[in-house]
Amino acid sequence: MSLIEIHPYDPSWPDQFQAFKARLLPVLPAQAVIHHIGSTAVPGLAAKDVIDIQVSVPALDQADVEAITAAGFATRPGAPRTDHCPPGLDLPPEQLSKLFFKSTGRPANLHLRQIGRFNQRYPLLCRDYLRSHVGAAQAYAVVKQELARRFPDDVDAYYDIKDPVFDIIMAGAEDWADRTGWVPPPGD
Numbered sequence: 001m002s003l004i005e006i007h008p009y010d011p012s013w014p015d016q017f018q019a020f021k022a023r024l025l026p027v028l029p030a031q032a033v034i035h036h037i038g039s040t041a042v043p044g045l046a047a048k049d050v051i052d053i054q055v056s057v058p059a060l061d062q063a064d065v066e067a068i069t070a071a072g073f074a075t076r077p078g079a080p081r082t083d084h085c086p087p088g089l090d091l092p093p094e095q096l097s098k099l100f101f102k103s104t105g106r107p108a109n110l111h112l113r114q115i116g117r118f119n120q121r122y123p124l125l126c127r128d129y130l131r132s133h134v135g136a137a138q139a140y141a142v143v144k145q146e147l148a149r150r151f152p153d154d155v156d157a158y159y160d161i162k163d164p165v166f167d168i169i170m171a172g173a174e175d176w177a178d179r180t181g182w183v184p185p186p187g188d
Contacts, residue, residue: 004148004158006141007049013040017051017188020108024055027067032057033115033187037123039144041188042130046141051108054123056115060099063112073101073110083119086167091118122170124184129173136169 017036024034038052039045057063065075082096095118101110113120130137143165151157176182 003153003155004151005048006046006145006148008046009044010040010049011043013047013051016106016108017041017053020051020053020103020110021188023071024053024068024110027064027071028055029057029062029064031062035124035127035185036188037111037127038109039141041127042137044134045130045137046145049107051103051106052123053108053110054120055110055112056120057112058115060097060112060114063099065099068101068110068112072104073108074104075099075101083122084163086170087164089118095119121184125173125177125182126166126170128182128185129169129176132176133172136172140165140169 014036017040021034021036028034033056035041035054035056036051037054038050039047040049040051055063069075081098081100082093083098085091085096094114097114097117098119099112101112102108103110111123130140144162147158147161
């Protein structure tokens with residue numbers, strides 16, 4: 001089996017996210033905000049069959065890592081981690097820091113990020129832009145499908161190309177956000 005497989009959109013992905021959310025809510029701080037992010041959160045978009053969840057908290061140290069682990073998510077060694085920094089931006093490390101977990105059952109990634117930081121806003125804007133721009137979402141799907149076809153077992157090559165393509169999409173998303181007055185939405 002390949003490491004990277006892109007699947008047609010599955011209309012059950014939002015319900016699968018809701019099931020994860022129900023498991024997580026009891027173990028998160030009261031101020032936590034939960035969003036379904038990534039390609040599985042964009043109706044009609046082909047994606048890896050992995051549900052991405054963003055939990056936003058006022059401070060990363062508010063997270064109870066043991067409780068999140070007990071809810072079925074394993075932390076990876078070396079946590080905290082940092083997210084990709086788009087070219088041309090000089091962001092301090094704290095703007096990209098996060099805690100990262102993987103589900104121990106059905107494939108899912110849990111990204112725990114701090115409210116108001118660059119990396120907390122980025123996936124929400126991306127998701128909402130792709131939801132509003134079907135043509136961009138379809139073009140992005142073609143890029144991912146072609147990358148998965150060419151690099152099915154090379155995760156580094158897949159992301160070395162996908163991340164800059166995504167940065168191009170995000171340039172359009174930033175313009176769209178300015179024109180529409182987009183702000184990060186409340187939780188899903």
